[in-house]
Amino acid sequence: MRIFLTLFGILLLTCLSPLAQAERLRIVSDDWAPYIYQENGQPRGLHYEVANEVFKRLHIDVEWGFMPWKRCLAVVEQGQADGILGVFKLASREPFMLYPEEPLSQVEFVLFQALARPHSVTTLQDLSGLTVGTSSGYDYGTAFDTAANFRRESAPTHVANLGKLALGRVDLVVTDLHVGRYLLQRLGLEQQIEALPTVINDMPQYLGLARKPGRQDLVEAFSETLRAFKREPAYANIMSRYGEQNPSLATTVEQQGVSTH
Template sequence: MLYRRLLLSLLLIPGLSLAANLKVVSEPWVPYIFEQDGELQGVDYEIVQAVFRRMGYSADWELMPWKRAILSVRSGRADAILDILATRERRDYLIFPSEHLSNNVSVLFYARKHPHPYANLHSLTGLTVGVAPAYTYGNPAFIAARFFTREPAPTVEANLLKLLNQRIDLAVIDKRAGLYTLRRLGLEADIGFDPQPIGSGKLYLAFHRNTANLELSNAFNTELERFKQSDEYRQILDKYAP
């Protein structure tokens, strides 16, 4: 631990370049981070990689189910987790930079042949709604409600296919991720979405809470702010534009 703190302190000295590997975990989530042809890519993955490169860091990335990713960073087996919403509970064991990576807007997707109009949470009474395991959606009332059934599925694609096959009535999915996946599957004519958000929030790269990572988080925040002013940042956003 002492060695790690010393190394991180040295890395934060301007002009000093040392190689440092960080373990970063997340769940596959197009278009934010995913694997294609054996290579990781995605809008937030590429932003973080670019910021780390500017800081003199490299990262060992591991994709896993979301619950396991959270447990990994909470226990300290991972240094950081990508694309997580900030909650009061999570701030007990994670450090969130003030600068976020992306905006998350979760909406209800539906099969066009079997629409379910949505006005408020009580519109979901008696329905089965597809969700992702351990997601909060930035909406505690949605998570706490007992008048509809939440049915988890491991991926966005799985929830969309369950919609198509009438195994669920609706699915709560990040709008950007849902539209990206619909295009990839060629299902835009079969599945639509209600524009009214179920929940929204900011997505962060959050760090395991300890003293050394507080310094690292501050340095990452400063470099991310700078990077957002660059042409490279705008090119990454354009590459993954809806």
């Protein structure tokens, strides 16, 4: 009888667990190829495939939404979305956002230049008098964001930024190394634009989930499942298909908004 009651208790707790219920989440992100983007109206990308697989293993359905980065942050903070894919851990977000311990990837912001108009840049001081193309709502690190010796000029999309660089309307563009290289290949600009070796900022980016009752359990489950998935051949295959030769890299640059962002 005691064994029966114990098993019944376990079963009851399982049925009441938020992770066991048919939960549906709304996760938003900016268009951030090759990490997450839309193709023929469907979500694609390295982060998308990895996160989608983790959610499947947790038996959680996800509705994916795309919008400008600053709006992504706003809808999560306002409770209109359940989470955001590819975000930094910032103290300003702690009141409304939870993060798994396991990151999706490691950010690596670098500068891109036109080969026809090269610049020698090893420190932020070398940017004096120049105009650097940025993306609206992104956080490139305190040192870059607060430097007063150069001008920052925002563009609505990463493609627009690289187009301005190719046309000489900005001197440099800052973006994630992998995002920049991916877009240059798609735009056919690989022979016109290159990445500089100086890293402006690097730090891990995560899935961020809105703070709600029971979400801490989901955060922990997502982290453990992601960590286990990274050890499987299927994960290495996803990384390879998106040009990542080192699967351990999963621990890239972020679409961080300045809200101050």
